[in-house]
Amino acid sequence: MKTKQIIEMAQTLEKNLANSPSNKNAVLIQPANVLPASVLLELTGESVRGRLCSFNAPNGEEFCMRPDMTAPIALEVARGNLEAKRYLYSGSVYRFPQAGSGDDIEFDQTGFEWFGSKNGPKEDAEGLALTLETLTNTGISGGELVFGDSALFYALIDALKLSAPWPARLRKAFNRKHGPRELMDAAGKPSQRSPLASALSALDEDEARAAVEEVFAVSGISAVGGRDAGDIAKRLRSLSENGDGPSDKARQAITSFLDLRVPARQAVDEIAKIAKAAGVKLDKALSEYSERLDALEKLRAPMVDKSVFDSEFGRRFDYYDGLVFKVTHEALGASLPIASGGRYDGLVSGLSNGAISANAFGVALRSDRICCVLNKEAGQ
Incomplete structure (x- = not known):
């Protein structure tokens, strides 16, 4: 059940995001509560079915309550009902919680979905900086920023030139721990x-x-x-x-990559070493990763100086194809992020069968978890 504190926190987050220069022309949107389950299952696979709040129509078609805000907003862009521009949102989402998380089935997400930018690394940095500053403005301190990067893993898989069907399978498997x-x-x-x-x-x-x-x-x-x-x-x-x-050589390269959990800046050198040992080059993917870090440091975003690159950190939904990130706090543990998001440049194209394309970056902040952290820090 939503408490007054959680409702007020969601309102504070929404106001903070709306007042940012980054969202000067952003549109506040309330996407559809219900969407075809097939959309989510195509994006995530059958493994998440058990967490969807789903039901069947009289004709047998399966629907579900929105489990996040990204999919229903992206779907409207893919259908041509929304322009590819910047959107803000705040509202309830619905999914069955992970065992032991303490989450309710219904909880609030506040955040933004940005469509249409052509400069991914700089937009990533802009969106991340806004997220971290918003958390800091609520009173959060001591959070940990953890990066993953699907694009780096995909670049490694492509460079290794594995035989079919392995490239596709490894890409899909990457979003599962x-x-x-x-x-x-x-x-x-x-x-x-x-x-x-x-x-x-x-x-x-x-x-x-x-x-x-x-x-x-x-x-x-x-x-x-x-x-x-x-x-x-x-x-x-x-x-x-x-x-x-x-092959053994390719397997070693993939395993060495997956073993990485290092300071974010150090990851560049470590991944370059793995690529060299495998006889491949990842120059473009590593350059974009470095460009993002440079932009973040230039913006002086909080938490960045102690950020961590965790190569095996992925997102539950298969549509993330670039940067993924989460912000955690020791008060809740590493499995319950207070903010998370990433890049999904291929989602709109996939949903529209190639009819519409739009690069995209999105973020979700959890007002309930932020309140929980603040209460624990205050000794409540």
């Missing part, structure tokens, strides 16, 4: 594969679809979330194609 490690460990181990997936791999596309339809008929279930029998058959067949996985 320990995902790439688990995927590589499972390579070549038939016992780790789905028996149904292995059986379907021996069939052609039409036979596999028919087999899945038969399973539906026998079990009395139906496909939901926009996936038909053909989609499910294709996904299951792909699961059996692990093969032997990346």
Whole structure:
């Protein structure tokens, strides 16, 4: 249940963001509360279904309450209903909490979604600085800024020139903690594969679809979330194609990257060493990472001087394809960020099937967690 303190904090955050020069022309928006579950499941995969507050329409189509603000706003941009510009938001989102988090199913998010910029690193720095200054203005001190960077991982995977389907699988697995490690460990181990997936791999596309339809008929279930029998058959067949996985040299490079948790500036040298040992170059991705740090330091944003690069830190949603970040506080622990966000340049294009493209950067601040930190610091 929202307390008066949390409501007032959300209002304070909204006012602070709205009064920033960065949001001079931003539009305050309240996106749709309900959206097709298929949109979220395509973006995040089936692993998050259990956290969605979903329901079925009489025709069987699955819908869900918005689990964040990014997806419904980006969807409206992709549909051409909103311009690609800067937006502010503040309101409730809905998802079942992680075990032990203490979160309510409904909680407030306040933040912004910026669409259309052509200078990613500088906009990242601008958005991050605004976020960190907003937290500081609420009285937060002692927070830790943690970076991840999907673009660096993707650049490494592309440079290694792995055989299909490994590049796509490792990219998707990166948004799940320990995902790439688990995927590589499972390579070549038939016992780790789905028996149904292995059986379907021996069939052609039409036979596999028919087999899945038969399973539906026998079990009395139906496909939901926009996936038909053909989609499910294709996904299951792909699961059996692990093969032997990346070479030892490529595996070593990927593992060394995933092992990195170092001061943010030091990450540049460490990743360059990994690339050199693997015989590849990551100059463009590392240059953009350095440009972002330079811009942040120039803006004198709080927390940046002690920021950490954690290569395995990713975001739950697959649409993040560049910088990802979170701000945590020792009062709550590393698993409960008070602010988080990142870059998702490919989301609008993906949602519109390529009809509309718009680079984007977004941030969410948690008023309930900020209040909790402030109360603990005050001894309440």
